[in-house]
Each structure stands twice: as structure tokens, then as C-alpha cells.
Amino acid sequence: MLPRAVVVLGLLPVHSCNTSHLCYALQIEALMMEMQNPDKGIKTQTQKVMITDIPHAVAGKSNDILQWILQRLQITEEEALHLGDLFVKYGYIYPLQEPKNLTLRRDGSLYRFQTPYFWPAQSWPADDTDYAIYLAKKNIKRKGILEEYEKEHYNMLNQKINYKWDFVIMQAKEQYKAGKERKKADRYALDCQERAYWLVNRTPGMFEVQIETALSSTLLTMDMSDPSQIMYCQQAIMKSRVKSSVSLGGLVKYSEQFLSNDPILSGCLPSNPWVTDDPEFWDLNAKLVEVPTKMRVERWAFNFSELMRDPKGRQNFQLFLKKEFSGENLSFWEACEDLKYGDQSKVKEKAEEIYKLFLAPGARRWINIDGTTMGITVKGLKHPHRYVLDAAQTHIYMLMKKDSYGRYLKSPVYKEMLAKAVVPQETVKKSSNFPFGRRHLRSSPSPIILRQQEEEAKAKEAAATVDITQVMSKLDRRRTWGAVPRLPPRTPRGGGGGVAPNGCPELPPEVGQPSRLSLPPAPPGGGMAQGRVKPSQSFVFKSAAFGAEVDDSAGSRARWPTSECIQPLRGCAPCQGVHPGHPLRGVHPSLQVSCTS
């Protein structure tokens, strides 16, 4: 259906308002006023009512209304019918013969215009108090005979606005008496008007909040010369709508699920620090606490996003993923988050690193994404920005969510964490023994210290993790080689001058897998952001004390955990031995060889 160009008399074309109910309402009101024109408006006729003859009552036949709309707006009959229907549904005109049937019938039944006070208006929603007054008035008039739904409304309102009830009754009586001062015919018309208004605004059978639905875009006043309006309407048609029952159901479900986790509604164990001055709650729920609380661990099972939001959850998940040899997914995801939210001056370098580590063909921790996404990402990486890896990140996220998450929840890793989790005891507010004594106020640890601790923890973990597959393959290859030649000097990586390793040779790269990977610089704190240790690297290490950026040759894919050194196997040049103070931890036993020097 093509929109028709119509300019409503007396109103400027509305360009700016898009969804405003007010705009459409104003246009309809203007139309209503035009209909009253004695020459060009709708012909009216008298209405005969059984009880009393209302000689001056005016009503328009529905056919006349349709004809007038057709002729005035030059739209198709279907549209005119729909428009007329809307007029009735919103209460601008009301049917006389079948008041409850709020449609525009085509059989010539009579309709009357509603008084402007009762026109729908956004700033004057149909008020509960007014409805209560109306029902009380009806009660008086009909001597207690109300319809079923009206009775229910009445009782419900009595409970809801009970404190106003005296006023409601007083006002109802007064309005009833005031109404008597009018002519009988007018009284009848007034009754019809009010009844129609409340039928529109309190539809029988609907108890819930009468949500005022925005007027659907009538084709009334679409200005052809305004393409933005047309585009807006077309987009609005295509917009996916959710039924309010569905969305409200979702809200209810969410609230029910998270009710126990809400510290305000359900209290928090051990105690609310703001009340009892006891910060144990915060200590127990620290970001990377050793043993999390049970409530926190159970929360990871609610949905995937909860697991990913919690750093401890991610840590645990990573543990699980490593066992399944898909830890690179989570590492990639975390790298993308860092790209998005981290230092933007380093966007280019970060994007490059991520590419080399995860995305390049033959990358060390190559993630499995489909061809199209890879194509888009690689293309975007030519001009890297914050969100260049969004597509790939989403893909990986959904992969983890649909695939690994389910297994994670059933895995022993998770179950172990659940068993280990503590349930803190509830503490009572300590009554201060010294009302005049100074209270010792503990301050929370400085964020700098916290960050350092975090990074150290990450480094430890990075060093502790081993890429199992690489371990096995390297083990095979190691056995075939004897003396390992010293590596040629490596190409410098971004910014730092490379320092040759201190005598510990390095294995040549794996055959057939060229890589252009360069190592990330070791940050001063000493942590490696993503890390699984390749066994090749395990032979040659740079201690953090050198603060070195380890350079990589074009061929090697060494990764350098900060401060561990493992002896190479026999045949290698004497190593300087294991650095004191950095015991090996978590390395595969087959790699732990004593130094032969």
C-alpha cells in the first residue's frame, strides 16, 4: 500500500514526531472537527429512542462516515474501514445501537460524536478514581444492578483506593444530583457518552493495567515529500515485537531466579557491611578469591552470561576448557574484551597480536570460526578499531555457550568448586563495647595493590598451564633431536630491543608450521595475559628480572612465562639452572628434568 499524500487542513505537516501518540491524536482531532462542518461534514440525523424522543440528537450513519472518509482522504475502502474502526476503538465516536461492539459496522447503524472531554489524550489517562465515581453513580442510577465485570472492578477499586472511598461516594452522589439539573434528553446523551468512554477505557474482561497502545500508523498524514517518515514507517512495520505477556513473563522469571541473590531483598551473609561495619562480605566475594561463596557458584549455573561476568567463574571455566583443549576460545574472548574496553591508543598493536595469536592461519592458539566470519574479521583488521573483532567474538561466545557450557555444568571441575564453596555464617551486629572509644576503621586495599596481585595471580596461572597437545608433540620431537643449536638472533618485536636468551637454547619451530608470531611484551608486573606454556618455550626463559621483551625469530612460536626456567633435555648447553625462588609448578612431569650442569 502506498502512502497517500494528505495535508490536513489547518495543521502543519508533522515532520518531527515519529511515535508520538499526540501527533496522530491531533490529526484525528482535526478530522473530527472537520466532520462537523455543516456543509462539508457528515450529515446527521435524529435518533429515536424508546424511552424518550430525542429530537435534537444527532447521529451519523456509519456508511456516511465511511463515505466521508473516503472522499476526504482519498484512500482505499479497506483503509477507510480500518480508520473508521480506529475512530470507534479510541472513542472519538461511539455506536448507539450496540454500545459494547466497538467497531464501525457497515450496515448503516448510528454513531454519535463523543464530547471532547472524553477524547483520548495521553496527558489525561482514564483515572481509577474517576472510574470508581462512575461505577458508584451507575450503582445509584441502576439501584445496584451492575454488570459482572463492573462489580469485580468495583470491589477491586474499593480495596485499591479505599482511602479515597468516602470522597468517591460523596462525589458520585453530587454528580448524580447535578446531572438532574439538566434536560432529560441531555441526561440521556450524557449517560451514553460516559458509558461509551468507560467501555473504551475499561474494556470488559481486561483486569490488568490498560496499556495504552500507540495508535498504529494510520495512513492519514504521511507526507510524501518526507522520505524519512516513510522509511521510519517501513522500518516500524518490520520491527519485531514481543508480546507483553512474554516480556513480562521473562521479567517475572528473572526476578524469581535472582531474588535470593539480591542483598537488599534477601539479606546477605555473613552480614551487610554497611550495617555491621564488618567487611567480611566483601572479602568473601572478592574478584578472584580462593574459595568463593556457594551462592556465587550456584549463580554461574543460571545462565552463561552470569558465568562470564564473574572473573572467578571465568577462571574455573578456563580450567575446564583446558581439559577439553578449547581454552583458546575463552582466551580469545578475553582478549577481545580487552581490546574493546582497554587502552585505545594500543588498539593497533593489540589487534595485531590477537590476529597473530588466534586468527592467523597456523596460529599457535588458532580458534575455530567459520570462513565468512574469518573473512570479515581479516578485512576489518586492515583498519583496526575497538569493535573490529566483534563478529568473531560473538561467534566464539555462542560456541562456548551452546557447546562447552552445558558440559561444564556437569563436569567434575564445576562440581568440585561447588563442593568447595563456603556458606558464610551469619554474624550479628557487634555492640560496641567502648561507646567512647575510637573505632578502628579498616580501609579497603589500594586498587594498585589489588591490580598487582591480580596480575601476579594471572602470571602464576599462565606459567602453570601447559598446552598439552604441544607438550606431546614436542616431546616426540625432542627425542629425535640431540644438541639443540643456539637460535639465530631473533627479530625485534614492537619497540623493545631484543636480548638474547641467557644461554638456554631453544628448540627450532615445529616443522611445517610457519608463524609470524611475536611475543607479547612482558609487563612490569610480570604477568602474561593469555598463556599456555608451549614446551618449546619451557626450555628457554627470560626471567622477569631482566624485564625483557623476548624476541622471536620468524620461525619460533615461543611464549615466555615470566620467571620460570626449566632445564632442557640432555645435550643442551649448560643452563644456568633453575632460578632460585621460582619453583616449578604444574608443569607436566615429563618436562621436569634436572639440570645436568
Next chain:
Amino acid sequence: MVKEECKALLDALNKVTACYRHMVLTIGGTSDSQNLREELKKTRQKAQELAVANRNKLTTVLKDKTVSKEDKAEFERLWVIFSTCLEILEIDMRRALELGHEFPLNVPKKHLIQTGMSGGTSGVAARAMSVQNMKYEAEHNIDVVDLKDLENEINQVGEMMYEMEMKVSVPQWTVEAKQDPGAELKSTISVGASSIGMISVEENKSFCDISKVLAGIIFSAVLIIAIVLAVCVVKLS
């Protein structure tokens, strides 16, 4: 008694509010006229006077610490009724302003909506002002002129309500209604009865009037016939 005075004032305000609502309903319809606008103005001014009087009385009572607990509860109930009444009045005034802007009376191009009403609202206005008949003395263009005053008065009412909220803190929800649901039926059955009685009395009166006239005619006719007969009898005998 203070309570009775308060109640009387409140009843008066209630009555005026109800009448005002009736009149605002007719704006824009076929029975809209300059008279209606004048009536609106007068009613609204009266309503404001009553509101101010109510407020003064009730605030003095509620601030009084020597009032007993039951009395205080009763006054709080009256206060809630008063504030609700004032809210409704304010809403109606705002709507009157809006509708007044939309439906100026002297513009030939703007037609009034044919709502089917024909009679005027003078009876309602008279009830509101507690007079027998309304006198109309305003100029021709009161519908436009009045709107400015209306705006000012709306602001005044708004300020009054705000002050009320600040000065007197009566939590509305603690007030319990004295009347049960359906109470309007019981009292108005009496009222209804009285009104029905009034109607019947009126009808009786009218019937009586008619019947009185008829009876008079018949009586006089019978009398004439009797006199004629008597004369005949006398003449014949």
C-alpha cells in the same frame, strides 16, 4: 462545632466540584456557549474560595495538638477527602484550559462537535453557585479572555496543593473509609426515595393540578346541571 463546620465546607466544595465537572464535560459540544464559559468562570472562582476556606480550617485543626486521637483521625479523613477533591478540581481546570484553547467560540471555521446535547447548563451552575437563577453579564469574547485567568488560577491551585503537602503530612493510605462498598445505595435509597418521592410528589402535584382543574370543571359542571335541574323542577312543579 469545628467538625460540623469542616464537614459543611467540604460538602460545599464537593458540590461545586461536581457541578464544575458537569460543565467541563460540555465544552466543545453543541451546548457550548459564552454562557457556559461564564458559568465555568464563576463556578471555578467559587470553588477556589471554598478550597481556601477549607484549607485554612483544616490546617488549623490539624496543627492543633490538643485534639483527641479519634478527632484527629476524623480530621485526617476529612483532609484526605479535601485533597482528593482538590486534585480532581485541578485536573478539571487543566482540561478546561486545554479544551478552551481548542474550541474558541467566535471563530467561524471551528465547528463545535455535535454531541447531541441541546439544553444549557444553567441549572447546574445555579446549583453550584447556590442561587436561583444565573445572571450573565460577561462580554462577548469571554471564552478567550478567561483563559489567561484560568491559567493563573491553575497555578494558584497547584501552589496551594504543594503547600498543603509540605505543611501537613497526612499519609493518605492510613485513612480508612467510613463507608462500605455499596453505601451509596443505602443512603440514596433514602435519597432516591426522597427524590422518587419528590418526583412522585411533583407528578402528584402535576396530576393534582390537572385533577384539581378537572375536578373543578366537573364540579362546576355538576353544579350548573344541578342548578339547571333545580330550576327545571321548580319551573315544572
